[in-house]
Amino acid sequence: MKKHILAIDQGTTSSRAIVFDTKMDIVAAGQKEFEQHYPQSGWVEHDPEDIWGTVVWSVNEALNTARLKADDVAAIGITNQRETVVIWDRASGKPIYNAIVWQDRRGASLCRTLREEGFEPAFSQKTGLLLDPYFSGTKIAWLLDNVPGARERAERGELAAGTIDTFLIWRLTAGKVHATDATNASRTLIYNIVENRWDKELLDILGIPASLLPQVHDCAADYGLTDKSLFGVEIPILGVAGDQQAATIGQACFEPGMIKSTYGTGCFAVLNTGKEIVRSENRLLTTIAYRLDGETTYALEGSIFIAGAAVQWLRDGARMISKAADAGELAEQADPTQTIYFVPAFVGLGAPHWDADARGAIYGLTRNTGPAEFARATLESVAFQTRDLLDAMHKDWKSSGTNTVLRVDGGMVASDWTMQRLADILDAPVDRPRILETTALGAAWLAGSRSGLWPREKGFADSWALERRFQPIMENGVRLKAINGWRDAVKRTLSDPVPQD
Numbered sequence: 001m002k003k004h005i006l007a008i009d010q011g012t013t014s015s016r017a018i019v020f021d022t023k024m025d026i027v028a029a030g031q032k033e034f035e036q037h038y039p040q041s042g043w044v045e046h047d048p049e050d051i052w053g054t055v056v057w058s059v060n061e062a063l064n065t066a067r068l069k070a071d072d073v074a075a076i077g078i079t080n081q082r083e084t085v086v087i088w089d090r091a092s093g094k095p096i097y098n099a100i101v102w103q104d105r106r107g108a109s110l111c112r113t114l115r116e117e118g119f120e121p122a123f124s125q126k127t128g129l130l131l132d133p134y135f136s137g138t139k140i141a142w143l144l145d146n147v148p149g150a151r152e153r154a155e156r157g158e159l160a161a162g163t164i165d166t167f168l169i170w171r172l173t174a175g176k177v178h179a180t181d182a183t184n185a186s187r188t189l190i191y192n193i194v195e196n197r198w199d200k201e202l203l204d205i206l207g208i209p210a211s212l213l214p215q216v217h218d219c220a221a222d223y224g225l226t227d228k229s230l231f232g233v234e235i236p237i238l239g240v241a242g243d244q245q246a247a248t249i250g251q252a253c254f255e256p257g258m259i260k261s262t263y264g265t266g267c268f269a270v271l272n273t274g275k276e277i278v279r280s281e282n283r284l285l286t287t288i289a290y291r292l293d294g295e296t297t298y299a300l301e302g303s304i305f306i307a308g309a310a311v312q313w314l315r316d317g318a319r320m321i322s323k324a325a326d327a328g329e330l331a332e333q334a335d336p337t338q339t340i341y342f343v344p345a346f347v348g349l350g351a352p353h354w355d356a357d358a359r360g361a362i363y364g365l366t367r368n369t370g371p372a373e374f375a376r377a378t379l380e381s382v383a384f385q386t387r388d389l390l391d392a393m394h395k396d397w398k399s400s401g402t403n404t405v406l407r408v409d410g411g412m413v414a415s416d417w418t419m420q421r422l423a424d425i426l427d428a429p430v431d432r433p434r435i436l437e438t439t440a441l442g443a444a445w446l447a448g449s450r451s452g453l454w455p456r457e458k459g460f461a462d463s464w465a466l467e468r469r470f471q472p473i474m475e476n477g478v479r480l481k482a483i484n485g486w487r488d489a490v491k492r493t494l495s496d497p498v499p500q501d
């Protein structure tokens with residue numbers, strides 16, 4: 001019987017598919033990592049065929065593990081790494097180049113030029129974002145300018161562009177649907193979040209033909225049927241949201257003032273600001289939290305580029321641990337008399353600094369510093385960065401008050417040590433939910449509620465369950481000293497205000 005919901009979660013390092021039952025519980029999952037390509041310093045690419053291949057593999061794996069057939073799936077929800085873009089040929093479906101990943105910095109000089117030419121206020125006012133290479137707009141411009149023949153083909157209408165959701169929808173529907181949702185669109189630097197449409201003026205500034213772009217739908221909407229050749233039956237795609245917005249939904253942060261923070265490759269804190277468009281005075285982003293029934297709910301977002309990725313570096317780059325789960329235990333053994341700060345600016349710094357040219361740095365090394373101190377500094381950097389975001393949020397959105405409770409999720413929250421240190425540095429409780437796959441749950445909820453099988457907002461919010469609350473226990477003086485030390489380390493890491501190329 002068609003009663004299960006399938007969520008596809010296409011992340012930065014792996015693709016996942018998760019099957020949920022009618023009680024909104026996880027039945028089975030499939031997950032596959034894929035290769036990261038770093039062709040130059042600051043560049044990050046994915047092969048779109050790897051993305052597609054791992055998605056299809058994960059869906060089949062999840063269904064097989066659950067002993068279900070595709071026919072048992074009532075609807076699919078898609079969630080994805082945001083900002084990452086692909087351009088492909090409409091006729092063949094073949095990408096013209098690798099996907100340029102959100103972490104990729106190749107748009108930095110274009111952003112600088114646009115800033116110098118005075119365009120930043122127009123981009124900020126219309127999109128809620130800043131001129132940073134993080135967003136899709138300058139990545140699309142780079143592809144059009146650098147892939148031979150791309151601009152001419154785009155102008156002839158032969159090419160299609162999109163974020164990863166759009167690419168997956170195109171492939172799943174065998175090229176019948178070219179669509180995205182409002183949350184993914186809101187991360188592109190060319191979508192007007194006030195008027196809810198692609199913005200002609202911004203497209204012209206970046207030289208992007210409108211014919212490349214997908215239609216923009218609500219998050220819970222009809223995104224077409226999967227092609228029969230893929231899973232044997234047609235399955236409706238009924239929900240789409242960028243992964244951080246899907247996590248906001250999955251954490252049931254439907255009320256203004258609620259905050260979630262997700263710790264995967266990066267860390268993204270999202271504060272629901274309701275129907276109000278709050279303009280940040282502290283270099284946070286204004287973005288679309290979700291659009292349901294034609295009504296847009298907005299959010300303030302703080303984006304940190306490196307969180308779990310720093311733990312990956314500890315494992316694969318520095319080779320100080322053999323698996324991510326060892327980091328917490330190692331940090332516990334660190335010498336308490338050493339004060340080490342690690343600023344993981346591997347790909348620059350995101351909110352609230354937005355410094356594309358900064359690079360990672362470590363301070364306070366002594367002859368006694370070893371892997372345990374590195375592990376502690378790495379995990380602590382995530383807590384300090386979150387503190388910077390939450391301080392900025394409190395300044396921007398006065399009504400959020402100081403009684404913040406943070407709902408957390410993502411791979412890194414498995415570390416109790418990190419969560420305790422997070423609560424200590426924030427001086428606020430940190431809530432870890434029972435279902436940690438909140439990103440997939442959010443996507444599943446969009447599809448499940450649209451299909452009528454799952455409850456609407458209130459019923460879904462009532463089902464959110466706490467696994468553990470971490471309460472702050474650090475002494476105030478210790479906390480303040482640590483935060484000041486961190487801020488000093490960040491100041492020393494920032495690049496020149498006007499970097500030289």
Ligand SMILES: Nc1ncnc2c1ncn2[C@@H]1O[C@H](COP(=O)(O)OP(=O)(O)O)[C@@H](O)[C@H]1O
Pocket residue numbers: 011012013014263264265266307308309310311312324325326327328410411412413414415
């Ligand atoms: N026990 C742990 N302690 C610290 N970090 C962890 C732990 N488990 C996983 N991670 C980190 O979490 C990240 C994976 O989280 P995930 O949510 O799957 O990321 P993404 O969706 O960005 O691919 C990795 O960067 C990994 O280093």
Ligand SMILES: O=P(O)(O)OC[C@H](O)CO
Pocket residue numbers: 010011012013080081082083102242243244264265266
């Ligand atoms: O793949 P994740 O979970 O690290 O999320 C990536 C973000 O969507 C980038 O903005």
